[in-house]
Amino acid sequence: MDAENSNDTADRRNRKTQNQYAARARALIRQYRAVAGDEQSVQGLVGWLIARRRAGLYANATWRQYRAAINATLPGMGYDTSALFDKDVRPPPPDRDARRRKRRVKAIGVGGRAAFEEALTRMRKRRATLIRAWMEAGIRTGLRPSEWETAILDTSGAPPILTVQNAKRSNGRGHGPLRRLALQDAETVYWVQEHLRAVREAILEGGFARYYRQSRLGLAAAYRRAGIRHGPSLYSARHQFKIDAMAAGVSRWDLAYLMGHGSTLTAHDHYGRGGTRTNPFTVAPARAPDDPEPDIREHDPRIRFAPRPGRAPDSPGSSPGSRPSSAAGGHDGRTSGDGQ
Numbered sequence: 009m010d011a012e013n014s015n016d017t018a019d020r021r022n023r024k025t026q027n028q029y030a031a032r033a034r035a036l037i038r039q040y041r042a043v044a045g046d047e048q049s050v051q052g053l054v055g056w057l058i059a060r061r062r063a064g065l066y067a068n069a070t071w072r073q074y075r076a077a078i079n080a081t082l083p084g085m086g087y088d089t090s091a092l093f094d095k096d097v098r099p100p101p102p103d104r105d106a107r108r109r110k111r112r113v114k115a116i117g118v119g120g121r122a123a124f125e126e127a128l129t130r131m132r133k134r135r136a137t138l139i140r141a142w143m144e145a146g147i148r149t150g151l152r153p154s155e156w157e158t159a160i161l162d163t164s165g166a167p168p169i170l171t172v173q174n175a176k177r178s179n180g181r182g183h184g185p186l187r188r189l190a191l192q193d194a195e196t197v198y199w200v201q202e203h204l205r206a207v208r209e210a211i212l213e214g215g216f217a218r219y220y221r222q223s224r225l226g227l228a229a230a231y232r233r234a235g236i237r238h239g240p241s242l243y244s245a246r247h248q249f250k251i252d253a254m255a256a257g258v259s260r261w262d263l264a265y266l267m268g269h270g271s272t273l274t275a276h277d278h279y280g281r282g283g284t285r286t287n288p289f290t291v292a293p294a295r296a297p298d299d300p301e302p303d304i305r306e307h308d309p310r311i312r313f314a315p316r317p318g319r320a321p322d323s324p325g326s327s328p329g330s331r332p333s334s335a336a337g338g339h340d341g342r343t344s345g346d347g348q
Contacts (some may be wrong), residue, residue, distance in 0.1 A: 032077035035290055049088040054078070058091060064099035088209040096289055115247040116147065116240045117284045125240040127230035138206050139223055139242075145203040146245025147252070148196040148290050149189055149268050152176075153224075153242045156207050157216040159189075168197050174268040183270045183302035190294035248286060256289035264304045265293045271305040 040053045041071050061071050075092045094203045128136040152175050159170045191197050210219030231239040247341040260272035
């Protein structure tokens with residue numbers, strides 16, 4: 009069985025992830041039972057999922073989530089789910105125009121900003137103020153919503169340093185336990201301080217998870233009241249951060265550091281769809297002098313596989329696993345991509 013299909017990584021999943029996988033697997037099993045009638049089996053479930061994938065009913069991200077949920081649940085009970093990982097389990101090429109119409113915008117952009125502002129008018133003033141601060145701070149720093157719970161801002165020096173615990177650092181997804189961002193302008197510092205103040209108060213009153221859930225659901229409800237089908241979420245701020253950073257010429261290596269990724273390919277593949285630049289880039293990498301060099305794998309998005317042994321890399325001065333020369337010295341509080 010392929011390493012991706014192995015349950016050897018199960019012990020590295022935290023309890024929350026395991027519970028999410030189990031809940032998703034139960035939901036899929038209920039859907040399968042509703043259409044299977046009396047002919048129900050695990051292999052029937054696997055075949056049903058594959059058929060729906062081949063019919064184009066599951067997008068790539070959805071398919072990965074469903075496949076991971078089933079594979080995290082059933083093999084431990086002695087069932088074989090290896091067919092879910094066959095290379096031919098893929099839908100036919102979609103109609104490009106239809107795909108363009110259905111593709112959900114993940115960033116913010118001009119239209120998303122207008123939708124967000126309209127949603128804020130459908131909230132109570134206090135809730136709107138808190139959510140605005142969350143969105144503005146996220147656009148300028150690129151933090152995942154969950155990472156704000158433990159983020160710390162140190163304003164004792166210049167520039168102020170925001171220390172973030174990387175949320176996804178298992179299985180090589182992150183470059184280490186921490187990343188440190190130098191906040192370059194007063195506006196960014198203001199929004200980060202406002203949001204962190206609200207987060208600290210929420211933790212004392214009812215916990216961060218409760219605050220995050222209320223904010224997320226409150227924003228979604230405001231969109232519904234405004235008659236907006238798809239508006240930017242709190243996570244959209246992280247996607248917009250990637251777009252603004254790339255527009256400012258930040259190198260792939262520095263962008264991976266800023267977003268907490270273990271590979272320069274992650275932001276290219278999964279972030280910043282359907283948005284336009286909305287803000288000047290206002291943060292840059294910052295590491296304490298005694299911090300270890302982050303382990304970030306360098307990938308050219310045009311080349312999915314490393315060069316063969318003895319073959320020179322296509323891009324001079326860079327190779328998988330090495331930091332590109334354009335990022336050298338980029339941890340001194342300046343935007344490393346300036347001038348590129």
